Amino acid sequence: MIRDLRKRYGGRAVVDGLDLDVEAGEVVGLIGANGAGKTTTVECIQGLRRPDSGTLRVLGYDPTTQADQLRPLIGSQLQDSALPDRLRVHEAVELFATSRARSGDELLERFGLTSRRASAFGSLSGGERQRLFLVLALLNRPQLVFLDELTQGLDPAARRNVWAAVAQLRDEGATVLLVTHELDEAEALCDRVVAMRDGRVLDAGPPADLVDRHAKWATVRFSWSAADSTLDELRSLTGVRSVARVDERIEVRGDRRIIAYVGADLVRRGAVPDDLTVEVPDLEAALLGLLDKEGVAA
Amino acid sequence: MSTAVGRLVRAELKLMVRDPLVLTFVFAFPIVTMLIIGGSFGTAPDPDFAGARPSHWYVASYLTVVIAATGLIMLPVHLASYRERGVLRRFQASGFPRFSFAIAQLVVGLMVTAVASGMLLIVAAPVYGVPDMALPGRALLGIVVGAVAFVSGGVLLGSLLPSARSAQAVGLLLFFPSFLLGSGGPPPQVMGSALRHVADVLPLTVVTKSIRDPWLGLGTATTSLVIVAVLAVAATVVAARRAAL
Numbered sequence: 001m002i003r004d005l006r007k008r009y010g011g012r013a014v015v016d017g018l019d020l021d022v023e024a025g026e027v028v029g030l031i032g033a034n035g036a037g038k039t040t041t042v043e044c045i046q047g048l049r050r051p052d053s054g055t056l057r058v059l060g061y062d063p064t065t066q067a068d069q070l071r072p073l074i075g076s077q078l079q080d081s082a083l084p085d086r087l088r089v090h091e092a093v094e095l096f097a098t099s100r101a102r103s104g105d106e107l108l109e110r111f112g113l114t115s116r117r118a119s120a121f122g123s124l125s126g127g128e129r130q131r132l133f134l135v136l137a138l139l140n141r142p143q144l145v146f147l148d149e150l151t152q153g154l155d156p157a158a159r160r161n162v163w164a165a166v167a168q169l170r171d172e173g174a175t176v177l178l179v180t181h182e183l184d185e186a187e188a189l190c191d192r193v194v195a196m197r198d199g200r201v202l203d204a205g206p207p208a209d210l211v212d213r214h215a216k217w218a219t220v221r222f223s224w225s226a227a228d229s230t231l232d233e234l235r236s237l238t239g240v241r242s243v244a245r246v247d248e249r250i251e252v253r254g255d256r257r258i259i260a261y262v263g264a265d266l267v268r269r270g271a272v273p274d275d276l277t278v279e280v281p282d283l284e285a286a287l288l289g290l291l292d293k294e295g296v297a298a
Numbered sequence: 299m300s301t302a303v304g305r306l307v308r309a310e311l312k313l314m315v316r317d318p319l320v321l322t323f324v325f326a327f328p329i330v331t332m333l334i335i336g337g338s339f340g341t342a343p344d345p346d347f348a349g350a351r352p353s354h355w356y357v358a359s360y361l362t363v364v365i366a367a368t369g370l371i372m373l374p375v376h377l378a379s380y381r382e383r384g385v386l387r388r389f390q391a392s393g394f395p396r397f398s399f400a401i402a403q404l405v406v407g408l409m410v411t412a413v414a415s416g417m418l419l420i421v422a423a424p425v426y427g428v429p430d431m432a433l434p435g436r437a438l439l440g441i442v443v444g445a446v447a448f449v450s451g452g453v454l455l456g457s458l459l460p461s462a463r464s465a466q467a468v469g470l471l472l473f474f475p476s477f478l479l480g481s482g483g484p485p486p487q488v489m490g491s492a493l494r495h496v497a498d499v500l501p502l503t504v505v506t507k508s509i510r511d512p513w514l515g516l517g518t519a520t521t522s523l524v525i526v527a528v529l530a531v532a533a534t535v536v537a538a539r540r541a542a543l
Contacts, residue, residue: 046391071393078391081384086316087309095309096392098302136392 006053006199014040015051016199024143027166027176029190031183031287037199038179039079042146045177046076059143072098075142077133079149079179085122089113089132092121096136107135111165127158134165138174145169148179163188183284195287207283215286217241220252220262222273237261249275256280302394306402307409314372314410319466323371323473324414328363329421331482332356336426346487350514353426355485357419358513361441362481362506364414368407369448370455370476371469377403377456377541378465390543400453400541404534407449415441432515440512440523443530444505450533451501457540476502501529 006015015037022028030038043049045058047067056063061070083092093104108114111131116124124132130150137145147166151159166189169176180186186193187207194204203210231250234243239257243250252262259278266272314320339352347355380386389399419428431437459465477483479493480502486494497503508522 048387048391068393068396071391074391074393076388076391078384078388081388081391083385083388084313084380084383086313091309091312095305097305098393136388140393 006051014199015044018054018196018199018201020194020201020204022144022175022177024175025173027170027174027178027189027191029178029180029186029193030196031180031186031193032196033181036181036196038181038196039148040199041196042148042177042179046074046146047071072100072140073142074144074146075137075140076146077130077137077148077150078146079152081133082129083121083132085120087121088118089121089124090117092132092136093139096139098140100141101139102141104135104139107138110168111135112161125158127154127161130154130158130162131165134162138169143175145174145176146179147176149181150178151180151182151185159185183287184282187283193283211281211283211286213286215281216255217253217281218256218259219279220258220276221246221249221279222266222276223248224250224266224271224273226250226271234262234265237265302398303402303405306389306394306398307405310402310406311409314376314406317372317376319375320372320410323367324364324410325417327367328360328414328418328482331363331477332360332418332422333425335482336360336422341426347485348487348514348516350516351429352485354429354514355510356482357422357426357428358510359481359506360418360422361415361509362444362502363477364411364418365445365448365505366473366476366481366502368411368414368445369450369452370473371466372410373403373407373449373452374455374459374465374469375462377453378459379462381457382461386543394543396542397538399543400538403453403541404446404449404537407452408445411445411449429514431513433512433518436512436518436523437509440505440508440519440526443523443527444509447501447505447526447530447533450530450537453537453541454533457537476500479503481506501526504529 006013006017018037018041020030020041030041032038040049044051045056045063047063047070050064058070059073063070087095089108090104093108097104105114108117111134113128113131113135116128121129121132134147134150137147150166151162154162163185166176166178170189170191178186178189190207192204192206193210195202195210203213205213225248231243231245234240234250234252237258238261240252240254240261242253245251252258263276266276336353336356339347341351341353343349344352386399422428455469456465459468479489479497480500486497486503489497504522504525508519508526511517511519511522
């Protein structure tokens with residue numbers, strides 16, 4: 001739970017009156033452009049930075065004054081934090097394993113690192129390093145897991161791999177705070193997303209709700225050699241904002257209701273096209289404008 | 299060893315013996331230079347060496363080369379690289395107790411110093427002989443407080459320098475003058491007065507004196523020992539605070 005968190009660096013407010021609640025068992029995504037204040041917020045929650053003001057309660061502790069009690073309960077896959085190059089994978093697991101730790105070998109197996117057990121950290125690929133950080137974050141049975149930009153710089157296959165691991169975590173009931181500026185990642189993994197800009201929360205909710213709120217539009221495209229007067233009739237359908245002929249295809253834009261109305265109209269006319277496609281916005285399209293510095297809502 | 303300090307010491311010791319910089323400067327350099335310098339001035343008692351045999355003078359001096367290499371090169375570079383790469387932040391975020399890392403560095407620094415010193419004496423024994431300690435209690439105390447002072451100083455240096463590269467540069471710049479003037483170079487009796495004044499204020503000179511004098515029976519070196527002890531306590535207190543997670 002965060003109330004009115006504030007942090008300034010050299011006169012610039014990085015976190016500016018932020019409120020945030022995360023329930024047990026939730027996977028919450030903190031999303032926003034670079035510089036929105038996501039990482040600073042997460043560092044304050046972990047007690048790695050001292051906020052200028054605000055109230056923080058994490059698992060019943062104040063991270064500013066009770067970091068020693070809090071940190072053993074959280075798992076953190078840190079951004080921009082490496083391990084010594086010559087440390088081997090199994091040695092890293094042994095180094096970070098407290099008396100509460102689960103089996104390191106089992107976690108290495110789960111994240112596909114068993115064959116790299118004896119490899120030095122310096123020889124791991126980017127994806128392998130991120131997966132090792134996940135292993136270390138989960139090793140000591142944390143009640144709360146922080147994942148900060150966990151797929152940054154990974155190739156698509158490695159990304160999918162890491163995503164599957166987080167989905168598994170979610171299914172096991174872990175509470176996860178995921179920091180990302182990749183909206184597809186937030187949409188794929190999070191129960192709820194919190195959109196940040198300039199250190200404030202712009203909006204929060206399940207990804208589908210955010211899409212509904214910020215992008216209720218749809219576009220329907222299909223081939224149809226109708227006369228222009230027929231197109232005018234489509235324009236009068238409920239919810240339609242525009243109808244245009246693009247090359248050989250008709251493009252109808254409007255709110256979500258047009259999907260049903262345009263379909264019904266085409267059926268009524270006996271002109272059912274075999275190439276009709278519907279485009280609805282994803283979280284990225286919905287929040288792209290919202291998250292921009294200029295803040296032009298989509 | 300499942301305490302945080304135990305886990306850190308175990309991992310750090312493995313990393314130290316895999317580090318070429320450590321193997322070169324802490325283990326190989328003191329032995330190689332001791333073999334060369336120790337044989338350069340003969341084995342007959344010499345007034346330039348306060349009446350001691352030059353070979354014994356150098357054997358008794360060279361433990362501080364190990365101490366200096368550990369404190370001025372190994373630990374600063376190691377710590378600065380940890381901070382630069384965010385390793386310390388990871389320890390902090392992972393719930394390692396506040397002073398566990400500082401304590402582990404102290405333990406590892408002293409263990410590496412002890413092993414490297416042991417190797418130095420094992421190599422010296424058949425070549426130049428290891429002189430008997432005239433005042434063993436004082437000489438051993440000098441070794442211990444000298445090692446603590448430089449190990450803590452190294453942790454402190456590493457916590458102040460911004461990167462591994464700068465730590466390496468600063469460390470080498472501090473190490474070689476200390477080595478040449480304060481331990482493994484010419485004896486103070488043959489230095490010019492200016493050089494001797496510089497040598498006298500180097501911390502390593504004081505540590506070397508507090509070990510060599512009681513070892514070879516050249517004096518009790520009480521003043522040196524007190525200075526080194528004060529340095530050791532001060533450096534340890536400041537280093538522990540600076541390297542706290």
